[in-house]
Each structure stands twice: as C-alpha cells, then as structure tokens.
Amino acid sequence: MRQLASVLALTTLAAGVAGADYKSDLIEQYEFYRTATGAFAPVYPALAQQIVEDYGVTEGVCIDMGGGCGSLAIALARITGLRVYVLDIDPAAVRLCGVLVDEAGLRGRVIPIEGDAQDMPFRDEFAELVVSRGSVFFWPDQLAGLREAHRVLKPGGVAFIGGGFSRLLDPEIKRKLIADRGGGNQGGGSDRKPIHTGLVGEARKAGLRPIRLIHDPDDRPEFGWWIELRKRPSNAE
Ligand SMILES: C[S@@+](CC[C@H](N)C(=O)[O-])C[C@H]1O[C@@H](n2cnc3c(N)ncnc32)[C@H](O)[C@@H]1O
Numbered sequence: 627m628r629q630l631a632s633v634l635a636l637t638t639l640a641a642g643v644a645g646a647d648y649k650s651d652l653i654e655q656y657e658f659y660r661t662a663t664g665a666f667a668p669v670y671p672a673l674a675q676q677i678v679e680d681y682g683v684t685e686g687v688c689i690d691m692g693g694g695c696g697s698l699a700i701a702l703a704r705i706t707g708l709r710v711y712v713l714d715i716d717p718a719a720v721r722l723c724g725v726l727v728d729e730a731g732l733r734g735r736v737i738p739i740e741g742d743a744q745d746m747p748f749r750d751e752f753a754e755l756v757v758s759r760g761s762v763f764f765w766p767d768q769l770a771g772l773r774e775a776h777r778v779l780k781p782g783g784v785a786f787i788g789g790g791f792s793r794l795l796d797p798e799i800k801r802k803l804i805a806d807r808g809g810g811n812q813g814g815g816s817d818r819k820p821i822h823t824g825l826v827g828e829a830r831k832a833g834l835r836p837i838r839l840i841h842d843p844d845d846r847p848e849f850g851w852w853i854e855l856r857k858r859p860s861n862a863e
Contacts, residue, residue, distance in 0.1 A: 663695075676793060688710045689775075692715070696736055713739050771787070780857065792842075
C-alpha cells in the first residue's frame, strides 16, 4: 500500500514537472505572454468591462480574433456567460491559452483555436460578439479580417477591433503604459501596420456597415484606434 502511494506520488510529481516544462516552453515561444501577464494585466478586465457596458452582450458566442494567450477572453468569460473562442495564428499562443484557461477553471467557456483572422474556421452568423485587441496591425489584409468579422457575426451582432487600452483603465496605470510605449514588447515592432485611414471607407464600400472609427482621447494620435462594426438585424432595411 505504502509502495503504491509512493508510485502515485512520484507519478503526480512527474506529471507536475512535465506540465511546468510544457508551460515554460510555450512561454519562451510566445513572447507576448510576459507583456500580457505583466504590464498589460490590468488592461484586460477594464476592456472587458467596457465592452460589456457598451454593447451589453453577455450570452452566446464571442470570437477574439488574434486573441493570443487568451487574456481578454478570460476576462470576458469571468464577467459574462459568453463562450469565447480565442483564434490565433501562432500555435504556441493557442497551446498556452489552453493551459491558462485550465488554470482559470474556464475549460469549455474559453476555447483556443488555431487560425488566420483573414480566413476564420467558423460558419457564417456564428457569433453575437467579435473582439480583437492589438492584432489587426499584423493582418496583411485588414479588410479581409473585417469581412471575416462581419461574416461570422449574427444579424444584430457587433465587432470591436483595434488597439490600445480601455477608457475604464485606472488613469495612472494608463498614463504609464502610454508613456512606456516603444519600450519592452508591447506587440509593436517594425511589422506593425496601423489601421490605415482608408480602411473604414473601403469597408463601407464593401457593404460592411454600420461601421465607425473610435479614438481613445487619452491616447496618442497614432495609437488607441478602434473599429466598431455592426451587422444589421435581419429585419432591417
Ligand atoms: C500583440 S499580440 C495581442 C494578443 C492579444 N489580443 C492580447 O491583447 O493579449 C498580437 C496577436 O495577434 C496574432 N496574430 C497576428 N496575425 C494574425 C492573423 N493573421 N490571424 C490571427 N492571429 C494573428 C499574433 O499571433 C499575436 O498573438
């Protein structure tokens, strides 16, 4: 009996060590994890709260496009009844998201999935809500991403896609994050493409509307831009 207990203890210990290795390997591969769980950690609950206040979507399906290791999705799932799919192109982010979702006790409520925001593996009219923070800057074809957001939305649904922080974030923390931009890994870098000015016009022309651009007035002019894209209810003209 004592032998069996020791074998079980050793097995558990080994599984724990293997689990820790798995997670730390993924952290090494997915650089943005340290920012998301460090300096940016207060951003996600504030942004989730803002999205709930502004759009009132608390049930059904949400998709986070380029959701990384799931920080915004986890924050949204904690304060709503939403089932949140975290789509990301980076396999390490997707696997790490799975670990963090388990740690948060949200398995089945937050679902990581590998894929490209410009061609998502979801059926038409799948989601009540689409969100995306800090990812659109890396999509080679931003209009294709907006088309996808619109395609997967249910009639009456809304997408909120952009970058920056939240108007509900503690002003002191926000001031510091804005001042620190450019230092550390804030998901910037040379391959970062701002939301280009013609994008909203192009989207309107492509029939993606109502759409509007929102700027966080606390942020610098080149940052803090969000696109709000709605899908008209099916009974609308
Ligand atoms: C700066 S990180 C932001 C992650 C997360 N949204 C957050 O705020 O914590 C940008 C993310 O976009 C993802 N990404 C870049 N291009 C993508 C694409 N075409 N489709 C899906 N995800 C993409 C990256 O892998 C990365 O996880």
